[in-house]
């Protein structure tokens with residue numbers, strides 16, 4: 427039984443690197459406590475946004491600018507700004523032992539190498555036979571890789587400067603001609619690493635034949651983390667974040683009111699990932715779940731706290747609600763069509779349009795003549811979707827409306843009358859429930875409420891089901 431852990435450090439946490447050193451990487455550790463770990467790092471917070479596009483407000487990064495075919499050179503100015511931003515990060519890390527000239531040279535080499543590739547690609551496509559859009563996913567992969575290579579290389583350097591036997595494990599594919607499959611790449615990278623005496627610092631981005639971004643897009647770091655844990659047979663995976671996994675968003679209900687979740691299971695974790703509170707990307711969880719590797723979510727700024735342990739087996743001994751989670755960036759698309767009565771495959775036809783627009787349904791209501799899907803996507807995309815559905819079903823009335831989804835979740839929610847209690851909590855707070863989603867498995871109940879009442883709904887449920895019951 428190996429006894430090493432694989433530990434992922436998120437971007438927001440990486441940006442407070444002095445605390446990462448004290449709380450995660452070194453602190454009061456010595457001897458073998460420093461080793462028997464594999465550290466997978468994300469890019470520093472905000473860097474990938476500059477390289478691609480902003481994860482939340484979609485502000486254009488290098489990739490977004492490059493992929494616009496208006497042949498302007500704004501992308502080149504943008505990548506120069508990324509280079510300068512990375513070197514400013516380096517400068518802030520000099521007091522921790524970073525060799526600035528070496529670190530800046532690393533940044534320039536990667537940035538100018540990618541710039542030269544993109545210039546060559548632009549020239550190649552100008553001849554007409556090569557189509558730019560056939561190469562954009564590769565461009566997206568190449569740009570993403572820079573961020574994680576930067577943070578991993580810096581971390582490796584700083585640890586080495588502090589006398590730790592760190593090892594830079596660069597999975598970004600830089601200057602590699604062999605195009606290995608994901609698992610093979612990881613296997614080869616760790617084949618000759620002595621975990622007892624070396625501390626691997628791994629780029630969260632992996633270049634591989636399958637192309638992580640095509641399938642997982644911005645979840646690639648957790649895919650790398652999960653695959654490394656599975657391939658190296660870790661005893662536990664740890665994700666260091668800047669918060670505890672709590673009974674609700676501390677920013678909504680107040681940090682003093684939330685309860686830190688001590689344990690939960692991958693079923694609850696799956697539900698959370700659809701509600702914008704991703705403990706771990708569900709596909710990344712799948713690998714660890716199937717390998718029986720526990721996942722621990724730790725608060726990087728409270729290293730002494732054990733955090734939340736997520737296993738497949740965990741089930742609360744007493745039936746209870748554990749978490750209130752939700753999201754208000756949701757639009758419902760309701761298709762009411764009395765001509766659908768009796769049709770077997772109407773939803774298949776509707777979902778074909780969702781697939782065409784690359785949209786995933788977060789939840790669904792259905793009855794004899796009405797099918798409603800809940801999606802998170804830009805409104806203009808949803809309007810196009812709605813138009814496409816209407817063209818397929820001219821007799822249908824299509825309603826689109828912004829709403830919020832609020833869920834009560836638990837590893838054992840066999841609480842008699844819990845549905846009544848939850849609806850009562852919302853009603854007493856003056857919040858109408860427009861729809862309810864509940865399956866037979868006692869893991870969650872979801873309420874559809876007005877978008878603007880999202881936070882009130884979370885608070886009302888948290889007070890009634892978690893604070894008053896305590």
Ligand SMILES: Nc1ncnc2c1ncn2[C@@H]1O[C@H](COP(=O)(O)OP(=O)(O)O)[C@@H](O)[C@H]1O
Nearest residue numbers: 436438667669670671672673674675677703704
């Ligand atoms: N149940 C919850 N427990 C903790 N934080 C939550 C919860 N629900 C929502 N949040 C919010 O999620 C934020 C972290 O979002 P996330 O994107 O997962 O972090 P990161 O950027 O580190 O991956 C927290 O800062 C907190 O405001």
Ligand SMILES: N[C@@H](CC(=O)OP(=O)(O)O)C(=O)O
Nearest residue numbers: 436437438468469474644647
């Ligand atoms: N750095 C990438 C990958 C990532 O997962 O970051 P984080 O661990 O901060 O979510 C991004 O910003 O998308």
